[in-house]
Amino acid sequence: xxxxxxxxGVRGAVAGRNALTGSPQxxxxxxxxxxxxxxxxxxxxxxxxxxxxxxxxPVWHSPDIPLYLFSGGLAAGSSLLGAGAQLTxxxxxxxxxxxxxxxxxxVSGAALVHDLGVPSRFLNMLRVFKPTSPMSVGAWLLGAxxxxxxxxxxxxxxxxxxxxxxxxTIGAAAVAPAVAAYTAALLSDTAVPAWHDAYHDLPFLxxxxxxxxxxxxxxxxxxxxxxxxxxxxxxxxxxxxxxxTESMQHRLGMVAxxxxxxxxxxxxxxxxxxxxxxxxxxxxxxxxxxxxMLSGAAMVCGSICTRFGVxxxxxxxxxxxxxxxxxxxxxxxxxxxxxxxxxxx
Amino acid sequence: xxxxxxxxxxxxxxxLPSARPRMGFFTDTSVCIGCKACEVACKEWxxxxxxxxxxxxxxxxxxxxxxASTWRHVAFxxxxxxxxxQEPGVVHEGAGGHDLRWLMSSDVxxxxxxxxxxxxxxxxxxxxxxxxxxxxxxxICNGCGYCIPACPFxxxxxxxxxxxxxxxxxxxxxxxxxxxxxxxxACPTESxxxxxxxxxxxxxxxxxxxxxxSGVADARLYGADPDDGVGGAGAFFLxxxxxxxxxxxxxxVVTTRDLPAMWRRVAVAAAGMVLxxxxxxVGGGS
Numbered sequence: 001x002x003x004x005x006x007x008x009g010v011r012g013a014v015a016g017r018n019a020l021t022g023s024p025q026x027x028x029x030x031x032x033x034x035x036x037x038x039x040x041x042x043x044x045x046x047x048x049x050x051x052x053x054x055x056x057x058p059v060w061h062s063p064d065i066p067l068y069l070f071s072g073g074l075a076a077g078s079s080l081l082g083a084g085a086q087l088t089x090x091x092x093x094x095x096x097x098x099x100x101x102x103x104x105x106x107v108s109g110a111a112l113v114h115d116l117g118v119p120s121r122f123l124n125m126l127r128v129f130k131p132t133s134p135m136s137v138g139a140w141l142l143g144a145x146x147x148x149x150x151x152x153x154x155x156x157x158x159x160x161x162x163x164x165x166x167x168x169t170i171g172a173a174a175v176a177p178a179v180a181a182y183t184a185a186l187l188s189d190t191a192v193p194a195w196h197d198a199y200h201d202l203p204f205l206x207x208x209x210x211x212x213x214x215x216x217x218x219x220x221x222x223x224x225x226x227x228x229x230x231x232x233x234x235x236x237x238x239x240x241x242x243x244x245t246e247s248m249q250h251r252l253g254m255v256a257x258x259x260x261x262x263x264x265x266x267x268x269x270x271x272x273x274x275x276x277x278x279x280x281x282x283x284x285x286x287x288x289x290x291x292x293m294l295s296g297a298a299m300v301c302g303s304i305c306t307r308f309g310v311x312x313x314x315x316x317x318x319x320x321x322x323x324x325x326x327x328x329x330x331x332x333x334x335x336x337x338x339x340x341x342x343x344x345x
Numbered sequence: 346x347x348x349x350x351x352x353x354x355x356x357x358x359x360x361l362p363s364a365r366p367r368m369g370f371f372t373d374t375s376v377c378i379g380c381k382a383c384e385v386a387c388k389e390w391x392x393x394x395x396x397x398x399x400x401x402x403x404x405x406x407x408x409x410x411x412x413a414s415t416w417r418h419v420a421f422x423x424x425x426x427x428x429x430x431q432e433p434g435v436v437h438e439g440a441g442g443h444d445l446r447w448l449m450s451s452d453v454x455x456x457x458x459x460x461x462x463x464x465x466x467x468x469x470x471x472x473x474x475x476x477x478x479x480x481x482x483x484x485i486c487n488g489c490g491y492c493i494p495a496c497p498f499x500x501x502x503x504x505x506x507x508x509x510x511x512x513x514x515x516x517x518x519x520x521x522x523x524x525x526x527x528x529x530x531a532c533p534t535e536s537x538x539x540x541x542x543x544x545x546x547x548x549x550x551x552x553x554x555x556x557x558x559s560g561v562a563d564a565r566l567y568g569a570d571p572d573d574g575v576g577g578a579g580a581f582f583l584x585x586x587x588x589x590x591x592x593x594x595x596x597x598v599v600t601t602r603d604l605p606a607m608w609r610r611v612a613v614a615a616a617g618m619v620l621x622x623x624x625x626x627v628g629g630g631s
Binding site for chain 2: 017018046047048049050052053054055056057058059060076077080081083084085087088115116117118119121122124125127128130131132133134135136139173176177178180181182184185188189190191192195196199200202203204206207210211215228229230231232233236237240314318321324325328329331332
């Protein structure tokens with residue numbers, strides 16, 4: 001024994017990484033006050049780090065993204081109306097719906113690009129195709145749907161290239177349902193509780209909202225003689241949207257709170273009232289052009305409000321740690337876990 | 346000669362001599378002293394800009410959380426719990442009436458096995474490196490922001506006036522030069538340990554055992570289990586309380602785990618829309 005210095009370090013000294021927190025005596029003394037006993041009483045609250053959110057609030061902006069959701073749905077529904085009207089010889093409804101589809105997809109694409117952090121790089125979306133990224137799928141869908149809608153509208157308005165126009169109309173209508181529905185996966189494929197947990201119902205809410213808006217716009221733009229498919233479509237859209245909203249709020253439990261509270265709650269309630277008023281007013285409106293237009297406009301506005309509501313509900317649920325922590329904690333307890341993710345021994 | 350075509354040399358990366366083991370962090374918060382050397386070293390090495398100088402009055406934490414310009418964040422939690430001595434066997438008599446303990450923890454990107462940010466990135470900007478880490482290619486990111494709400498830990502964020510998404514790279518440049526990441530290099534207590542993930546996991550399990558044996562019943566690992574909701578984290582932690590106390594989600598799940606179910610619901614809804622459109626024209630007369 002000549003030195004205290006050994007291969008393992010200075011004899012008797014504890015290396016930093018092996019330092020111990022607490023002592024057996026102290027922890028033993030207070031163990032009854034530790035987690036074991038606290039867990040006997042259900043905690044009415046939840047714990048967070050100074051009330052800060054756990055996940056990041058989306059950096060997507062209003063009105064860009066809610067408008068993108070709305071106008072994409074409107075375009076998709078209008079595309080289907082346009083194709084149906086073309087096949088059944090309703091020329092006014094066909095032409096106006098095709099123009100609506102083009103305007104809708106134009107606004108949708110512009111809103112999406114405008115919301116990018118680096119808009120000049122929007123084409124980077126088309127570097128890859130990734131089914132794991134609903135945004136990638138959506139970019140390719142819009143990439144197909146946009147030009148087809150453009151060709152369909154161009155042909156319908158100018159009466160040029162009727163065969164190309166007819167084919168483009170059918171092509172656009174074939175892609176349209178996916179355009180209307182994929183935005184549900186876009187929102188759900190996040191860690192935002194009010195969006196992710198809603199993935200069962202959100203696609204039906206969104207296609208319903210799309211049909212509501214497109215049918216409503218058809219009622220506004222088309223003569224009453226040709227508007228009955230638009231009326232039927234908007235009614236079915238209203239039923240689907242209302243039913244999906246109810247189902248979603250029931251399924252989500254406490255995670256649904258943001259859909260009922262604050263800004264999101266106001267948008268959702270406005271959407272519900274407008275959609276219902278429009279859908280009911282559209283039927284006596286069969287004989288009145290004015291009432292038909294008012295009903296249609298109410299449904300379009302209802303769809304807009306609901307999209308803003310869903311968007312803000314997600315923002316609200318992301319910014320409150322409660323919606324992240326409480327369901328996860330309940331999940332752990334249901335599994336019989338104790339909050340440890342690791343190999344606690 | 347035809348045998349060459351059947352040799353598996355290019356098919357199994359693990360058998361290539363250049364194949365690298367997965368690298369990661371083990372952050373042992375039981376020895377963190379809250380010095381924030383990791384935050385500073387990270388900022389300096391990666392040239393991360395200042396991200397707001399605010400007084401939060403939250404213990405000693407003015408950084409608040411990970412962000413586009415904060416890739417290591419030291420959390421400070423003050424609790425009414427038994428005071429923590431740094432050596433076993435030393436008991437401060439009479440300290441019981443003023444129980445206070447500080448939890449300090451250096452948070453970082455988890456470099457998940459199943460990384461939601463990487464899955465949802467529509468440009469391919471986020472990628473998996475040869476070290477098993479997850480890195481953003483800043484010359485490709487177009488600032489769509491999808492990775493940000495996708496992360497179950499709230500790590501990645503958009504940088505203001507830049508528009509792109511930024512996060513910890515686990516010092517990809519240093520790793521490629523066989524160097525330790527800046528934060529781990531600067532940590533004076535070895536609370537941040539860098540190394541091969543398999544070895545770190547074994548070391549961490551041992552550490553938990555040691556702490557339990559010495560009476561620290563609260564010690565537990567977070568993110569070390571390959572069967573958790575993100576397939577195990579490349580950067581995992583030893584915590585002294587529930588994860589949410591540190592601002593970490595108690596049971597994170599990669600959102601893309603449910604994506605096949607989401608696409609199925611989308612397909613059913615889209616088909617329903619087609620049927621509704623057909624019904625509208627059939628029922629609407631001619």
